[in-house]
Structure formats: structure tokens, C-alpha cells
Amino acid sequence: MMKNKKVAVLVSGGGTNLQALIDSGIEISLVISSKKDAYALTRAAKNGIAAVVTEWADYRPERELFSRKILEILLEHSIDLVVYAGFMVILSDCVCKAFPNAMLNVHPSLIPAFCGEGYYGLKVHKAALERGVKLSGATVHFVNDVCDGGPIIMQKAVEVHDDDTPETLQARVMQVEREILPLAVKRLIGE
Ligand code: GAR
Numbered sequence: 458m459m460k461n462k463k464v465a466v467l468v469s470g471g472g473t474n475l476q477a478l479i480d481s482g483i484e485i486s487l488v489i490s491s492k493k494d495a496y497a498l499t500r501a502a503k504n505g506i507a508a509v510v511t512e513w514a515d516y517r518p519e520r521e522l523f524s525r526k527i528l529e530i531l532l533e534h535s536i537d538l539v540v541y542a543g544f545m546v547i548l549s550d551c552v553c554k555a556f557p558n559a560m561l562n563v564h565p566s567l568i569p570a571f572c573g574e575g576y577y578g579l580k581v582h583k584a585a586l587e588r589g590v591k592l593s594g595a596t597v598h599f600v601n602d603v604c605d606g607g608p609i610i611m612q613k614a615v616e617v618h619d620d621d622t623p624e625t626l627q628a629r630v631m632q633v634e635r636e637i638l639p640l641a642v643k644r645l646i647g648e
Pocket of ligand 1 (some may be wrong): 633
């Protein structure tokens, strides 16, 4: 169990999951964004949370270099637990190895369905609707060297409605992401 541990949240977009973590009272030491215009950065600023931008676009396709930069920042800030909250870059092994069982991700499907490389954001929900599943949901899992392949920590299902669009399904799934991500983080930091 990790009492008084320093938590970093990695983001790339709107930051609704970051907001859920903030609202749940979890203390966040650092936000790292792979996009300089991510709304998540505004959320961090509004809540007085230190934030760093490392633009993936400046590194692309140098995943290793980008990952080393992220790792350097995490180590500089003495981070103990890393939370991917809508972080859209797959980091290389050097980061996973530095944070064994101390890095988690929220994914917008019931893993092992609709996950892995290429399944992110709305694409996940489009794929779920195309396959005709009647349940989807959200998964919080540990990050390891397999994309979306680490041990599952928590899942919650939602119903898929006949008239769902990728956007309406996404909204329903994101609601449960915002429930289970803070619960999983609290469990890991011992709150
Ligand atoms: C969330 O639905 C998250 O699960 C998903 O992107 C969205 C980010 O929203 N992540 C992935 O697809 C990663 N594979 P947010 O920026 O508002 O938290």
C-alpha cells in the first residue's frame, strides 16, 4: 500500500478523468500533457496543480526519446504513482519498468474487448457498436509492456442502447470511468 505517495496524471485531451480525480480529493502532484492545447491543462491550472507539457508532435515518431523525457520528468518530481487519464501516447518499456505496479490506465471498454493499439477515444465505441455488443464499459488496469494488456484492477459495465451513436455510448462509458478511476487510485494509495 502506498501512503502519502506522489501521484502524477498523464493527459492528452479534455481531462474529465483528471477532473474526477481532483473532485474525489486525491492529491495530485503533477500533470503531464502530451498536447499543449489540452483542456486538461486548464483544469490543472484552475486547481493549482503543477503541469508540464511534452508535445508528442515534437517527438513523433521517436517514441523512445519521448518516453525517456516523460520518465525524466516523473523521476525529477519523485513520483510514486502514474495515472494515464486519456493519455494517447503509448510509452516504451523504460517507463513501465521504472514503475512496476505503480502505473495505471483507464480504458473505455471492457478489456479484453476493443483494446490494444489503434483502439482509443471514439474508435473504441465505433467498434463496439459495429460488433453489436449489448454491454460495454470501462476498465482500470495496470500498465505493462503490452498495450492495454496489464492486470485488471476494476471494471464497470454499461448497457448499449439500440439508438446509441459512438458519442452517446462514449458519454455513458465516461460516466463510469469517472466513478472507477478515483476508486482504483484511492485503493492503490491506501486512502
Ligand atoms: C476517455 O474516455 C479515456 O478512457 C480514453 O480517452 C478519453 C479521455 O477523456 N482513453 C483512451 O482511449 C486510451 N486508450 P478525458 O481526457 O476527458 O479524460
